[in-house]
Amino acid sequence: MNTQLLVNAALIVVAVGWMGLRQLNWRPVELARMWRSPLILGAIGLVTLVNSSNLSHITTFDVGVLVFEIIISLAVGSALGVMAKFRPITAQGRAEAHDDGGATLESRTGWWGFALWVAFIVLRIGIDVGAGAMGSQIASSTAMILILLAANRVARSAVFAARIGRLTSVGV
Structure with a gap:
């Protein structure tokens, strides 16, 4: 086993565990904070890719795999967004959230969201x-x-x- 495989395995285990917990627990919905994480991860990923020694050896097959996986990733992310349940944030939920940023709703996707996340990881592997x-x-x-x-x-x-946006426009 090489170091790259071990690093990838560790990243997968951490991502599955972290995202799994987030799927199962009610969490305050803070749109500004939700955009921060993907922007940081994407920037780190792009910088890492650009600085990679393999960049000069990218083939059309590599580009095809990248595009295919991005399409799947976007589809799974959209499905998770669609299957999420929302509810008004409770006083207990507000007390548990250290900094809710004025959130009025909390969400979770539950076990189906976790199952979809695991299926995505298995497909990715x-x-x-x-x-x-x-x-x-x-x-x-x-x-x-x-x-x-x-x-x-x-x-x-x-x-x-x-x-x-639709929920707040109808007064939920």
């Missing part, structure tokens, strides 16, 4: 293994994982923003 076996230079890179995670969170945040 399958694509990674298959693309690597076919000669992809960047499919298994840490940069790709960060870019795909950022794309997923951007799609989820965009759907959340649209849904919350």
